[in-house]
Amino acid sequence: MHRLGSVPRSHLVALLALLVLALYPAVQPYDTYYQTVLFTTFMIGVQAVSWNIISGYGGYISLGHSAFLGIGSYTAAIIALHSGVNPLWVAPLGGVVAVVLAVLVGSVVLRTRGHAFVIITIALLLSAQIVATNWRSLTNGSDGITLDLPPWSRDIQNIPFYLIMLFLFTFTVLFSALIRRTKFGTGLVAIREDEGKAAAIGVDTTRYKVTAYAASAFFIGVAGGVYAYFLTFLNPVGSFSILGSVTIVLAALAGGRGTLYGPVVGAFIVGIGSEMATVYGGSSSRVLIFGLALMIIVLFLPDGLLPTFQKAWRRYRPADTEYTDQAGALGAGTMQVRDRELASAVVADEVEASAEKLAGKPLLEVKGASKAFGGLVAVDGADLVVKQGTITALIGPNGSGKTTLFNLVTGAMKADSGQVWLDGTRIDTKKPWERGHMGLARTFQTTRLFKSMTVLENLVAPLPDAKWSTMLKPSVAGDEAVRARELLAFVGMEKFAAQPAGALSYGQQKLVELAQVLMLEPRLVLLDEPAGGINPSLVGRMVEIVRDLNRQGVTFLVVEHNIPMVLELCDPVVVFSHGKAIAEGPPQTIREDPAVLDAYLGDEWRPPAVTGTPAASDRPQGVR
Amino acid sequence: MTELLQAVILGLLIGGVYALMASGLTLVFGVMNIINVAQGAFLIFVAMVTWWLWKHTGIDPILASVITTPMMFGLGWVLYRTVIVRIRGSSPSMSVLLTFGLALTIEGILNITAGNKFKSATPSYFEESFRVGDISLPKSQVYGFLAAMLVLAVLYVVLTRTWMGRAIRASSQNPSGAALVGVGATSTAALAFALGASTSGVGGSILSVLYPFFPASHYDWISRLLGIIVLGGMGSLPGALVGALVLGLAETLTATYGSLRWATLVFYVVILAVLLFRPQGLFGTRLREDVAV
Numbered sequence: 001m002h003r004l005g006s007v008p009r010s011h012l013v014a015l016l017a018l019l020v021l022a023l024y025p026a027v028q029p030y031d032t033y034y035q036t037v038l039f040t041t042f043m044i045g046v047q048a049v050s051w052n053i054i055s056g057y058g059g060y061i062s063l064g065h066s067a068f069l070g071i072g073s074y075t076a077a078i079i080a081l082h083s084g085v086n087p088l089w090v091a092p093l094g095g096v097v098a099v100v101l102a103v104l105v106g107s108v109v110l111r112t113r114g115h116a117f118v119i120i121t122i123a124l125l126l127s128a129q130i131v132a133t134n135w136r137s138l139t140n141g142s143d144g145i146t147l148d149l150p151p152w153s154r155d156i157q158n159i160p161f162y163l164i165m166l167f168l169f170t171f172t173v174l175f176s177a178l179i180r181r182t183k184f185g186t187g188l189v190a191i192r193e194d195e196g197k198a199a200a201i202g203v204d205t206t207r208y209k210v211t212a213y214a215a216s217a218f219f220i221g222v223a224g225g226v227y228a229y230f231l232t233f234l235n236p237v238g239s240f241s242i243l244g245s246v247t248i249v250l251a252a253l254a255g256g257r258g259t260l261y262g263p264v265v266g267a268f269i270v271g272i273g274s275e276m277a278t279v280y281g282g283s284s285s286r287v288l289i290f291g292l293a294l295m296i297i298v299l300f301l302p303d304g305l306l307p308t309f310q311k312a313w314r315r316y317r318p319a320d321t322e323y324t325d326q327a328g329a330l331g332a333g334t335m336q337v338r339d340r341e342l343a344s345a346v347v348a349d350e351v352e353a354s355a356e357k358l359a360g361k362p363l364l365e366v367k368g369a370s371k372a373f374g375g376l377v378a379v380d381g382a383d384l385v386v387k388q389g390t391i392t393a394l395i396g397p398n399g400s401g402k403t404t405l406f407n408l409v410t411g412a413m414k415a416d417s418g419q420v421w422l423d424g425t426r427i428d429t430k431k432p433w434e435r436g437h438m439g440l441a442r443t444f445q446t447t448r449l450f451k452s453m454t455v456l457e458n459l460v461a462p463l464p465d466a467k468w469s470t471m472l473k474p475s476v477a478g479d480e481a482v483r484a485r486e487l488l489a490f491v492g493m494e495k496f497a498a499q500p501a502g503a504l505s506y507g508q509q510k511l512v513e514l515a516q517v518l519m520l521e522p523r524l525v526l527l528d529e530p531a532g533g534i535n536p537s538l539v540g541r542m543v544e545i546v547r548d549l550n551r552q553g554v555t556f557l558v559v560e561h562n563i564p565m566v567l568e569l570c571d572p573v574v575v576f577s578h579g580k581a582i583a584e585g586p587p588q589t590i591r592e593d594p595a596v597l598d599a600y601l602g603d604e605w606r607p608p609a610v611t612g613t614p615a616a617s618d619r620p621q622g623v624r
Numbered sequence: 625m626t627e628l629l630q631a632v633i634l635g636l637l638i639g640g641v642y643a644l645m646a647s648g649l650t651l652v653f654g655v656m657n658i659i660n661v662a663q664g665a666f667l668i669f670v671a672m673v674t675w676w677l678w679k680h681t682g683i684d685p686i687l688a689s690v691i692t693t694p695m696m697f698g699l700g701w702v703l704y705r706t707v708i709v710r711i712r713g714s715s716p717s718m719s720v721l722l723t724f725g726l727a728l729t730i731e732g733i734l735n736i737t738a739g740n741k742f743k744s745a746t747p748s749y750f751e752e753s754f755r756v757g758d759i760s761l762p763k764s765q766v767y768g769f770l771a772a773m774l775v776l777a778v779l780y781v782v783l784t785r786t787w788m789g790r791a792i793r794a795s796s797q798n799p800s801g802a803a804l805v806g807v808g809a810t811s812t813a814a815l816a817f818a819l820g821a822s823t824s825g826v827g828g829s830i831l832s833v834l835y836p837f838f839p840a841s842h843y844d845w846i847s848r849l850l851g852i853i854v855l856g857g858m859g860s861l862p863g864a865l866v867g868a869l870v871l872g873l874a875e876t877l878t879a880t881y882g883s884l885r886w887a888t889l890v891f892y893v894v895i896l897a898v899l900l901f902r903p904q905g906l907f908g909t910r911l912r913e914d915v916a917v
Contacts, residue, residue, distance in 0.1 A: 059715070063720070063724060108896050111903050112904060114904075115653075115659055115716060116854045116858070118659065118717070118720050119659070119847075119850040119851065119853075119854050120854070120895075120899075122846070122850065123847050123895070126843065126844070126847050126888070127889050127892050130885070130888060130889050131889065134885045249721065253721065284735055284740075285732065285736065286732075287731050287732040287735060288728070288729060288731075288736065289732070290725075291725050291726070291728025291729035291730075291731065292725070292729055294721060294722075294724060294725030294728065295707070295725035295729060298711065298718055298721045299707070299710050299711070299722065302718060
């Protein structure tokens with residue numbers, strides 16, 4: 001993210017460039033060659049900036065993105081041909097068709113994590129080419145479609161196209177900027193960084209990804225219609241060329257994917273560079289040049305020019321404040337708030353109210369849950385009840401299935417059998433983010449913050465409900481940011497709001513992760529080893545925070561090996577061994593229970609190297 | 625009925641060849657999480673070399689794989705050591721972009737050196753067929769299938785019975801654990817990449833007889849192969865085999881009862897239909913995650 005001071009500067013440069021480019025045809029109206037080169041550059045820009053939404057922000061690479069350009073071209077051309085309307089008027093329909101296609105393909109392929117998407121995007125491009133070649137009655141096959149020449153004078157032929165494409169380009173950049181400012185944009189970056197974690201904090205990853213893919217298709221589709229009319233001719237090979245996709249990827253990478261202006265800068269480099277390569281090197285060497293350029297960028301400039309340049313500049317001029325949080329300091333003075341007054345606002349009122357009514361009722365119920373990894377049964381018909389308003393502990397030797405149970409409860413894994421109920425609703429068939437929206441939150445044994453994002457961005461990434469309006473709220477500005485700062489203040493981390501999360505110490509990350517899940521306004525928080533690997537004073541702070549939240553009505557289920565802390569903080573204590581609960585009761589009873597002592601120290605005890613096989617869920621720390 | 629039987633048998637024959645070509649891709653993905661988009665370009669490169677050898681020395685194109693296979697093993701090893709190794713540890717999407725760049729580079733070099741024309745190796749048996757009852761089996765397809773099956777069998781033995789195979793499998797399941805018992809991650813990865821590339825040695829030589837090709841044909845091939853491993857489940861060898869047979873059958877059946885022009889599209893539709901019900905592919909397993917890796 002840009003620091004506050006640098007944002008207006010980059011926007012100013014962009015505005016100035018836009019003005020110069022918009023006035024250029026007025027100064028040189030008859031210079032068609034340069035107008036054509038710039039027109040192509042703007043078109044690359046539209047595509048690279050759009051591509052950046054799904055592949056830069058979201059991290060899902062599309063290698064067939066030029067398919068949308070071809071689809072837009074064909075849509076506009078076919079409608080224009082049959083209706084006699086000027087193709088420019090129907091160009092937006094090309095965008096609509098591109099979006100429909102993206103939603104259809106995306107909702108099949110983007111439901112899971114992984115690499116099927118990139119492969120299907122290549123298939124999409126080639127399939128589109130096959131359809132355009134073979135559906136002769138609609139597309140006229142490989143002969144292609146010829147459109148009427150534009151009605152305006154030949155002398156100024158290119159100027160309208162030039163201006164329309166520049167307008168589209170500008171609009172695409174604004175659209176991309178808008179997306180990046182919303183919780184949707186932050187969520188996309190979260191998905192790129194750690195998709196499983198994003199799902200755990202309420203981000204409906206499927207919806208985010210499909211929406212991003214659709215958003216990345218629209219303007220390309222519109223540009224396709226304009227481009228078809230500019231050429232007045234289109235055929236399958238030209239419209240669905242893989243080299244077009246390479247151009248997009250190259251532009252976005254060269255400039256810096258994941259940034260707002262990177263793809264813009266890249267479009268100018270690639271647009272002008274590829275024209276120069278054609279003029280001086282001949283078109284036959286273009287493939288070779290593109291291939292080498294792609295390899296060189298991936299190997300030596302993976303972040304792209306703009307971020308690399310910014311990093312170098314910052315090293316050269318490190319004048320910016322690194323630690324203090326500008327917005328917080330200049331804002332409403334929430335910085336030094338550490339009093340209990342404000343902390344009580346942490347939990348929504350309705351949660352508090354319902355907590356009082358329901359105290360003592362079962363909030364979480366696990367009934368006969370089982371999960372095996374191959375032959376190793378990690379959770380074996382486990383039953384567990386967490387009552388409303390308690391801080392319940394779950395202890396047990398390494399490999400006893402505690403973290404796996406967490407995974408079954410939060411939906412990171414699917415149980416082989418058994419049920420999970422939250423407050424009277426069966427949740428084991430629900431998606432992880434749906435469980436998050438119902439008020440179930442968790443932290444991880446090894447913290448999983450989004451390391452390249454700032455602490456504040458980490459806090460605004462969670463999505464507390466399934467509403468589209470929430471998803472499209474501004475993220476690091478407005479209500480969300482205010483609440484995030486309150487929660488950071490509550491855990492005592494407000495000073496670090498502008499820091500990249502990866503720069504924090506491990507214990508600090510644990511506190512930030514707790515604050516992060518509190519953004520979900522949870523009713524039940526699962527803490528996985530909150531005191532693991534942090535220093536005693538931070539343990540004390542963690543205990544204090546958990547107590548505080550519990551008083552406000554938040555229920556906790558805590559997995560912890562720090563037994564003194566468990567006995568002090570938690571009641572009741574549940575003891576797990578070999579995948580099920582073997583004892584439950586108040587801490588003082590548990591301390592003396594022979595079955596518990598046996599489970600920890602008895603003849604069934606094995607060194608961690610044996611119990612901690614790779615398939616077991618509680619791997620000892622350090623072996624990853 | 626004869627028509628159907630003919631289509632099915634031809635589909636299985638060509639499917640066997642696809643299986644071999646896809647095995648290298650899925651192996652490399654399974655072991656090091658790299659999608660080698662350049663595998664298609666490897667195939668076309670080998671087909672070019674085979675064609676050249678056949679043209680100038682008269683050696684049988686399919687037998688030429690005795691030369692091209694070690695050549696590709698060596699090339700794969702060198703490519704891994706010099707280029708691919710540099711992106712170890714970065715996200716898999718970087719590997720897609722890098723190998724995509726590699727594929728374009730190979731295509732560009734072939735464009736300049738071999739020219740942008742269709743080629744095809746046509747040995748003496750090129751137009752001959754075996755006849756079994758009413759069914760005719762083109763000799764080139766039968767030989768190609770047999771060669772592919774032989775190499776797949778060898779690959780299976782290498783992976784299950786040799787130290788190298790065990791090292792590769794150990795490394796794919798638990799790299800740090802493998803390193804602790806003396807299996808170096810980098811050298812194993814180089815071996816796996818080389819092994820994956822070497823399958824394109826045989827595959828490319830067979831291709832040169834079965835299909836006409838030119839430098840840009842690698843897009844068709846890589847999208848076929850990637851389709852196969854998505855359908856089968858990424859990283860799964862049995863999945864690649866099944867996916868390849870499905871592709872072979874989809875192609876011959878569409879060609880027999882419809883038109884060859886739609887064959888590839890039919891295959892993609894099959895993939896989407898399968899992904900609709902099994903997002904992880906036929907033989908794929910969902911990744912597990914609990915503690916952060």
